[in-house]
Amino acid sequence: MEKFDLAIVGASLAGNYLCYLLSNTDLKIAVIEEHKAIGLPFQCAGIVSQKLSRLVNLPNEIILNRVKTAKIIGPTGVYIKLSGNEKPYIIDRIAFDCFFFNKTKIHENVIYFLGEKFKKFEYKKDNHQKHILIETSKRKIKVRMLIGCDGPSSSIASLLGIKNKKLFATQIRIKARFNEDEAVMVFDKRWKELFGWIVPEGQQIYRIGIACSKNIANNFRIFLNKFDIDFQQKISQQGGLIPYGLMNRLSFDNIFLLGDSACQVKASTGGGIIMLLIAAKYAANCIKKCFAYDKFSKKTIQKYYENPCRSIVGRELKIHYLIRSILERFTTDNFYKLFQIIKSTKIENKISFYGDMDFPKALLFKLLKVPSVLSFFFKLILKNPKFIIRILKILMH
Numbered sequence: 001m002e003k004f005d006l007a008i009v010g011a012s013l014a015g016n017y018l019c020y021l022l023s024n025t026d027l028k029i030a031v032i033e034e035h036k037a038i039g040l041p042f043q044c045a046g047i048v049s050q051k052l053s054r055l056v057n058l059p060n061e062i063i064l065n066r067v068k069t070a071k072i073i074g075p076t077g078v079y080i081k082l083s084g085n086e087k088p089y090i091i092d093r094i095a096f097d098c099f100f101f102n103k104t105k106i107h108e109n110v111i112y113f114l115g116e117k118f119k120k121f122e123y124k125k126d127n128h129q130k131h132i133l134i135e136t137s138k139r140k141i142k143v144r145m146l147i148g149c150d151g152p153s154s155s156i157a158s159l160l161g162i163k164n165k166k167l168f169a170t171q172i173r174i175k176a177r178f179n180e181d182e183a184v185m186v187f188d189k190r191w192k193e194l195f196g197w198i199v200p201e202g203q204q205i206y207r208i209g210i211a212c213s214k215n216i217a218n219n220f221r222i223f224l225n226k227f228d229i230d231f232q233q234k235i236s237q238q239g240g241l242i243p244y245g246l247m248n249r250l251s252f253d254n255i256f257l258l259g260d261s262a263c264q265v266k267a268s269t270g271g272g273i274i275m276l277l278i279a280a281k282y283a284a285n286c287i288k289k290c291f292a293y294d295k296f297s298k299k300t301i302q303k304y305y306e307n308p309c310r311s312i313v314g315r316e317l318k319i320h321y322l323i324r325s326i327l328e329r330f331t332t333d334n335f336y337k338l339f340q341i342i343k344s345t346k347i348e349n350k351i352s353f354y355g356d357m358d359f360p361k362a363l364l365f366k367l368l369k370v371p372s373v374l375s376f377f378f379k380l381i382l383k384n385p386k387f388i389i390r391i392l393k394i395l396m397h
């Protein structure tokens with residue numbers, strides 16, 4: 001039986017970044033990752049707002065491209081182009097995960113167990129202290145704290161009785177001729193739970209994908225046909241899951257969840273990177289506090305992790321979910337009318353899709369100040385009284 005202060009399950013972005021934030025403490029940390037190589041399999045479109053460089057020291061080699069415009073195409077092909085003063089990054093996601101891993105693995109207090117699957121845990125009492133006994137595919141580990149950074153299909157979340165709703169996502173990388181300064185989002189009833197995307201990686205390579213709740217293969221074929229893309233010409237193909245819904249319960253005695261396992265993902269875009277990086281800072285602070293005060297109860301974890309997370313990240317995630325719930329019910333005509341209003345009021349170049357969409361509350365207020373936008377949403381709600389119940393349910397969650 002090996003003893004550590006804490007175990008982190010999952011060495012993707014959430015696990016590696018959290019570990020990096022704790023690597024200068026004297027905590028003995030075990031990181032358990034089922035894959036042998038960090039960052040693989042690659043499962044990301046890699047588009048992240050400029051906030052990324054305010055949250056972490058971003059090395060240049062991780063940035064592959066930057067885009068100026070978000071082209072949003074509605075179901076009939078009508079589109080708007082949003083271009084505020086923000087240029088989101090297109091990142092090398094594998095290199096980004098490895099960046100924190102390489103900085104962390106050199107610390108003697110951190111041990112990575114790669115190619116090793118977390119299987120289960122149980123609580124144990126020892127000298128009146130609650131411990132956690134972890135079983136992996138290769139060993140047993142005893143810790144005071146367990147952190148679930150094990151992604152959308154988190155085993156830790158499911159052992160704690162939490163079920164994430166998930167969307168299926170698929171993506172190819174392919175040489176093509178689109179605009180290298182533009183990210184494209186395509187809305188369609190068939191993939192209403194998110195959208196289809198075309199993200200320019202640079203060097204004329206594009207990441208093209210969709211996410212939805214069903215018929216992913218067929219929908220992807222339809223999406224590729226819309227843009228005359230020959231699937232056979234792909235350089236590579238990726239698949240993955242995107243958690244969908246509101247942020248989960250985060251805290252339990254001696255345990256908490258971070259990143260996709262906690263559903264810290266923007267339901268309007270499927271993006272999780274910014275949210276998990278913010279949440280990881282609260283997570284690291286909470287772990288330091290738990291060990292400093294020798295308190296590991298759910299109440300302590302709620303105080304130092306869940307509550308600040310809910311008031312910053314959780315509140316915005318609710319608004320993302322609200323936007324998503326409305327978009328899912330949008331008719332072709334609704335898209336058309338809203339796009340016409342945005343074009344006619346000339347706010348297209350004042351909104352930055354990726355920048356403003358991290359914290360959409362401010363964007364919503366900005367939009368609702370425009371009388372024609374306010375009147376559009378007012379009429380929409382009057383026509384669909386069920387929206388009010390839905391909105392109230394989300395806000396009261």
Ligand SMILES: Cc1cc2nc3c(=O)[nH]c(=O)nc-3n(C[C@H](O)[C@H](O)[C@H](O)COP(=O)(O)OP(=O)(O)OC[C@H]3O[C@@H](n4cnc5c(N)ncnc54)[C@H](O)[C@@H]3O)c2cc1C
Pocket residue numbers: 009010011012013014015032033034035043044045046047048116117118119149150151152153154155169170171209239240241242258259260261265270271272273274276
């Ligand atoms: C197709 C696609 C495109 C995306 N595009 C974007 C984007 O453009 N911008 C953006 O911000 N976000 C995007 N996302 C979301 C983003 O990738 C995630 O939010 C982010 O990767 C979450 O990181 P994580 O560390 O929480 O979880 P994950 O990256 O899912 O990592 C979980 C880790 O846990 C490991 N693991 C799981 N179970 C076990 C176990 N039992 N034992 C040991 N190890 C285990 C896994 O192997 C994995 O390494 C996209 C997601 C997908 C699927």
